[in-house]
Amino acid sequence: MMRLAVIGPGAIGGTVAAWLSRSPRVAEVTLCARTPLDRLVVETPDGSVIEARPRVVTDPVQITAPVDWVLIATKAYDVVGTGAWLAPLVGPETRVAVLQNGVEHVERFNPYLPADRILPVVIDVPAERSAPGRIRHRRDGTIVVPVGAAGEAFVALFADSVIVASTTEDFTTVAWTKLALNCAGAVNALTGRPGGVVRAAGIGALMRGMVRECVLVGRAVGADLGDHLPDWVVERAETSPPDSVNSLLADRLAGRPMEWDARNGVIARLGKAHGIATPLNGMAALILSAAD
Ligand SMILES: NC(=O)c1ccc[n+]([C@@H]2O[C@H](COP(=O)([O-])OP(=O)(O)OC[C@H]3O[C@@H](n4cnc5c(N)ncnc54)[C@H](OP(=O)(O)O)[C@@H]3O)[C@@H](O)[C@H]2O)c1
Structure with a gap:
């Protein structure tokens, strides 16, 4: 029986914590929160509701013993506040799963932990939070982690949930494929317009260009990315509801901070390191950083 802590019980952290609190493999879930909450009430994709009352702590000094698993579900820019929880939660056997967007899950928390203790997670579980602890989990969704002992153990935690968890031999490609999708989403935050903006003159070509840069940089760091990705991303945008609003x-x-660095800045930074021009992602990151 596992003892878990979830740092950041927002849309993703709250959804995952609610499902795992029902798992027969989990003895205890602790929510490490910035804003206090009384309980979790999660509306699931089939309309049923999970209500859970995990232990909630709002200060790292309230942690008295390490846990088996720490799940990090804060936004990618909340590294320092998140890192403050790790010292009391992490013991010699603790594994730390990072459920965040982007491709730098390990690098982000390497200042706090050895890389071999960190399990990067690509999560595609659409969820929204309406108030602290009140979450709508919209579609079952998937979790993908690297193959290996930690990955297998993490996947096993989700056996009793609707979230489909699996391992992959090529995590780099999975993470960069999601980044290809996410980087083009900056267009919505830049224009202030939902999904339908893809049909405005020149926007599809702009998105293709952003994805092309992502593909070149991703290949330089070892991702196996196909030439079809720019068209695939735009086709997905064209077939999505015109009023769909992405998280950026x-x-x-x-008026909240945005994950522009994890979604676009990273492409420009790694592009520069590999001598690859990334003017579109660089500009997107710059404008969104100035708006932030
Ligand atoms: N939502 C989705 O559908 C979705 C899908 C795929 C991937 N993701 C990714 O998953 C990650 C989490 O996103 P999200 O949508 O769940 O964000 P979110 O709803 O904003 O949740 C983030 C949570 O982290 C908390 N937090 C921030 N700093 C903290 C600290 N120092 N200590 C403890 N808690 C802290 C926030 O507290 P407050 O309550 O004070 O705000 C909030 O509860 C992001 O990287 C996102 O891109 C999200």
Whole structure:
């Protein structure tokens, strides 16, 4: 029986914590929160509701013993506040799973932990939070982690949930494929317009160009990315509901910080390191950073 802690019980952390709190393999879930919450109420994709009352702590001094698993589900830019929880939660056997967007899951937390203790997670579980602890989990979704002992153990945690968890031999390609999708989403935050903006003159070509840069940089770091990705990303955008709002746009509209560095800045930074020009992602990151 596992003892887990979830740092950042927002849309993703709250959804995952609610499902795992029902797992027969999990003895205890602790929520490490910035904003206090009384309980989790998660509306699931089939309309049923999971109500859970995990232990909630709001200060690292309230942690008295390490846990078996730490799940990090804060936004990618909340590294310092997240890192403050790790010292009391992590013991010699603890594994730390990072459920965040981007391709730098390990690099982000390497200042706090050895890389071999960190399990990067690509999560595609659409969820929204309406208030602290009140979450709508919209579609079952998937979790992908690297193959290996830690990956297999993490996948086993989700055996009793609707979230489909699996391992991959090529995590780099999975993470960069998601980044290809996410980097083009900056167009929505930049224009302030939802998914339908893809049909405006020149926007599809702009998105293709952003994805092309991502593909070149991803290949330079070892991802196996096909030439079809720019068209695939634009086709997905064209067939999505015109009023769909991605998280970058939602954050911009709400005046919250945005994950522009994890989604676009990283392409420009790694592009520069590998001598690959990334003017479109560089400009997107710059404008969104100035708007942040
Ligand atoms: N939502 C989705 O559908 C979705 C899908 C795929 C991937 N993702 C990725 O998953 C990650 C999490 O996203 P999200 O949508 O779940 O974000 P979110 O709803 O904003 O949740 C983030 C949570 O982290 C908390 N937090 C921030 N700093 C903290 C600290 N120092 N200590 C403890 N908690 C702290 C926030 O607290 P407050 O309550 O004070 O805000 C909030 O509860 C992101 O990288 C996102 O890109 C999200």
